[in-house]
Amino acid sequence: MTRGLTIFPVAGMPEVRPKDDLVGLVIAALAKAKERLADGDVVVIAQKVVSKSEGRIVKLADVEPSERAKTMAAEGNKDPRQLEVVLRETKAILRWERGVLICETHHGFVCANAGVDRSNAGQPDAVVLLPVDPDASAGRIRDEIARRASARVAVVVTDTFGRAWREGHTNVAIGIAGLPALKRYMGQTDPEGYELRVTEIAVADEVAGAAELVMGKLDRCPVAIVRGVAFAEPSETARDHVRPAARDLFR
Amino acid sequence: MTRGLTIFPVAGMPEVRPKDDLVGLVIAALAKAKERLADGDVVVIAQKVVSKSEGRIVKLADVEPSERAKTMAAEGNKDPRQLEVVLRETKAILRWERGVLICETHHGFVCANAGVDRSNAGQPDAVVLLPVDPDASAGRIRDEIARRASARVAVVVTDTFGRAWREGHTNVAIGIAGLPALKRYMGQTDPEGYELRVTEIAVADEVAGAAELVMGKLDRCPVAIVRGVAFAEPSETARDHVRPAARDLFR
Numbered sequence: 254m255t256r257g258l259t260i261f262p263v264a265g266m267p268e269v270r271p272k273d274d275l276v277g278l279v280i281a282a283l284a285k286a287k288e289r290l291a292d293g294d295v296v297v298i299a300q301k302v303v304s305k306s307e308g309r310i311v312k313l314a315d316v317e318p319s320e321r322a323k324t325m326a327a328e329g330n331k332d333p334r335q336l337e338v339v340l341r342e343t344k345a346i347l348r349w350e351r352g353v354l355i356c357e358t359h360h361g362f363v364c365a366n367a368g369v370d371r372s373n374a375g376q377p378d379a380v381v382l383l384p385v386d387p388d389a390s391a392g393r394i395r396d397e398i399a400r401r402a403s404a405r406v407a408v409v410v411t412d413t414f415g416r417a418w419r420e421g422h423t424n425v426a427i428g429i430a431g432l433p434a435l436k437r438y439m440g441q442t443d444p445e446g447y448e449l450r451v452t453e454i455a456v457a458d459e460v461a462g463a464a465e466l467v468m469g470k471l472d473r474c475p476v477a478i479v480r481g482v483a484f485a486e487p488s489e490t491a492r493d494h495v496r497p498a499a500r501d502l503f504r
Numbered sequence: 505m506t507r508g509l510t511i512f513p514v515a516g517m518p519e520v521r522p523k524d525d526l527v528g529l530v531i532a533a534l535a536k537a538k539e540r541l542a543d544g545d546v547v548v549i550a551q552k553v554v555s556k557s558e559g560r561i562v563k564l565a566d567v568e569p570s571e572r573a574k575t576m577a578a579e580g581n582k583d584p585r586q587l588e589v590v591l592r593e594t595k596a597i598l599r600w601e602r603g604v605l606i607c608e609t610h611h612g613f614v615c616a617n618a619g620v621d622r623s624n625a626g627q628p629d630a631v632v633l634l635p636v637d638p639d640a641s642a643g644r645i646r647d648e649i650a651r652r653a654s655a656r657v658a659v660v661v662t663d664t665f666g667r668a669w670r671e672g673h674t675n676v677a678i679g680i681a682g683l684p685a686l687k688r689y690m691g692q693t694d695p696e697g698y699e700l701r702v703t704e705i706a707v708a709d710e711v712a713g714a715a716e717l718v719m720g721k722l723d724r725c726p727v728a729i730v731r732g733v734a735f736a737e738p739s740e741t742a743r744d745h746v747r748p749a750a751r752d753l754f755r
Contacts, residue, residue: 435671
């Protein structure tokens with residue numbers, strides 16, 4: 254097998270709670286599974302556990318919904334407190350139709366409900382928010398792994414987003430450290446001399462999706478290792494995946 | 505390593521030409537690399553070589569552009585003959601702005617230029633079209649592999665499509681045989697009893713993206729094997745990935 258990839262789940266992670274030492278939990282789970290991180294590995298971590306370890310959980314009982322949230326909640330048959338949290342995480346609303354709310358988050362990501370989610374919060378009547386700065390989260394995790402596990406890895410923080418035109422969600426990169434977001438073929442030509450049609454491949458998103466195949470939603474496996482991805486520095490951020498609104502034809 | 509995935513490129517494929525025996529070329533390349541297909545493998549094949557083997561190449565010298573193609577070509581600074589081929593492959597135009605043409609193909613896929621591409625055609629002044637029925641192509645390849653390599657594999661035919669809101673293209677499934685398109689969590693709940701927010705994961709698209717990580721655009725590696733994907737029958741088609749226009753908020 255030449256230039257292949259291997260992807261394996263980090264089994265045995267416990268429920269992650271606020272202020273938990275996430276990197277410590279990952280290292281312990283790997284050790285228990287007799288796995289060891291290697292230089293060049295990409296550690297893929299679901300946003301939910303990153304957010305929980307960072308305390309990005311809001312108890313709905315503590316939320317006072319605005320009039321706007323109350324009105325929209327009545328229209329869409331939603332919890333006004335949860336909708337209030339969504340609106341606070343939202344920079345712009347792209348669509349609000351048939352109870353579906355597609356938002357641009359303060360980071361620039363376009364996704365349903367600004368990434369705010371009630372499932373798998375680890376406690377009742379609470380919602381989990383996206384990290385404040387998922388690229389910074391990825392960077393911190395990467396640095397800690399370098400320090401505590403002596404491995405020079407890349408880190409991708411992921412969430413599962415829907416897309417236009419195609420059914421199903423895919424796992425995408427919302428935080429990146431040590432990996433480029435895009436692989437660029439700009440200006441390169443095929444053997445006949447024609448410029449390539451596709452000039453940028455979203456490699457970090459493809460890594461996120463690949464890892465999802467072993468992660469699963471119900472069996473508490475929020476971390477996977479992707480080994481063998483060929484990438485060169487420099488590192489980019491997940492913001493490099495965000496298409497500037499002025500160049501987006503679908504808003 | 506438990507429940508892991510391995511992904512490896514099928515190295516050494518020659519340039520594929522019309523009427524070539526694509527499955528024979530794949531089997532020969534695998535044999536030369538001392539690899540062997542196993543039951544449960546997913547064979548991921550770039551659309552370009554499937555289309556070429558099926559003769560889906562149009563020489564631009566043979567194309568008489570319509571008045572509409574001529575007008576649009578002048579507006580967008582494009583080759584009117586190539587645009588004519590694109591329009592023939594198009595069911596509906598979603599956007600035509602700044603020289604970018606986003607189409608719904610006759611299959612229902614939404615992508616730039618209806619998937620018509622001049623690069624890597626293998627001959628000058630020619631364009632490659634998407635297969636007429638990529639699911640049927642995948643099914644034929646799957647059946648032939650079963651017969652000639654005695655392996656019960658799944659097959660995914662892929663192309664790299666752009667998306668709304670995010671930069672870069674990702675590899676997606678446009679033809680599927682022996683694999684579901686979507687993994688469904690509908691009605692399932694988390695430990696607190698909340699229904700999962702994300703209820704459908706586009707697994708075939710994630711498999712396509714994962715395979716792209718080893719395929720590359722310039723080094724002629726149009727085939728990869730993804731080993732270890734856990735999936736149950738029944739098989740679906742790539743049409744299951746297509747969101748019906750009436751339910752799409754971004755047209």
